[in-house]
Amino acid sequence: MSVVSTVVFFGAIALIVVNAAGWPDVKQAFFDGDLFRESFPDIARAFVLNVKIFVVAEIVILVFALLIAVLRGLPGPVFFPVRALATIYADLFRGIPTILVIYILGFGVTALQLPGVPISELFWGTVALILVYSAYVSEVYRAGIESVHPSQEAAARSLGLSRFQTLRHVVIPQAVRRVIPPLLNDFIGLQKDTALVALLGVVEAFRQSQIDVSATFNYTPYICTAILFIAITVPLARFTDWLVARDRRRQLAGGMR
């Protein structure tokens, strides 16, 4: 039944698009098969850089954002300055458009020519993405940490575990499990935003496709780039679904698997 309805639905949409008045022009401008084969290898090579950027950024963000979230949750008046600083950080970098952070760091910091500070646009573009997305991800972590019931902390502390041990072994593992779906959501956003580093002149997949487009006056290379991004984000989404489902099965439906 679902197969039939799916075929009918998408078949209808395809018919409408193909029969549109402008379809022949669009087909030629966006779906040129020869050009696709020609530009794909170049763009795929450039896409490796996107992959490198987000792999490095995601690893750093996972750790850094958790640190920010933990600092924001420190109790007591002594830690007020730390909490304030972490809060200001999260507010600031969620407030400024990503594109501006990339410009400010990528062009501003490199222009300072400080001794010992890298002048690579790629480096600062990646740093900008890390700063922006860590602000978002720290909020996701914080929501997860706050969703763990206080009785869990009471149980851990009353067994004689320290505050840090409680956080490390009891609170954070439960918090992270709960926020895996929104965490992945932010990472998909990050993977797409690696294209913004192109604005600093770094030749990654999007920049490469722009070059190809301006050389041929045909938009097919953009379709190439879109397909490459989808090829990475969709499997990651399915992998996360599987991860979450496995965890749930283990806790609810049976013992060790």
Add this chain to the structure above:
Amino acid sequence: MSDNGAALVLEDVRKSFGKLEVLRGIDLSLAEHEVVCLIGASGSGKSTLLRCVNLLEPIDEGRIVVQGEEVTATGVNVNELRRGIGIVFQSFNLFPHMSVLDNITLAPRKALGQSKAEAQARADELLARFGLADKRDEYPDRLSGGQQQRVAIVRALAMQPGLMLLDEVTSALDPELVAEVLSVIRELATEGMTMLIATHEMGFARDVAHRVCFLDAGVILEEGTPEEIFGAPREPRTQQFLQRIVEAGRL
């Protein structure tokens, strides 16, 4: 009041939440191997009293002395103190992301520094003793309420505490699961574990307690042997409370 030889001493303990005075001067002393039951209506301060003993709640005034050490003094290492006091909660509070075995061995390994093998051997021994050996690799949500609460008791016992605090440990259980948990506590009492038990199970309190304290509005209104409290209560409030329990068919 002398602290000598007492497992737990509370002197004029007071605790407020905002304007609400929950404990209004509690004096209580437990000898080693003594089992004391706290009875009283909901909101009379039983749970708060237990949570104050292991400093889950800071007290406003008074002193608490556990095995000769004043725990309410400044500079006390709360983590070290809590290792010697086991507490079991109404809602079990097992760690849902860990197997039964990991629930039990976490604190002995991380807080006492036992090796994994050592902690597991002790856990297996306790699990076997309480009929839970086949559950060691299960996750808590797979267990019945009674099994979860027994695991929670084992988790507390794995720290080899000198004092156990039980906070209405059967109140969240289906009636047919209450007995298996109570029999575990009876066994602990027989072995001489010092216990302070907040409970609504009057029949159980009468059987297991050396002494029963009736809490009312933040003070211990009346205390005595189970025979005295259940047989011939002096205070009108105690009589009224027990009358209602009898009417509800709980005694």
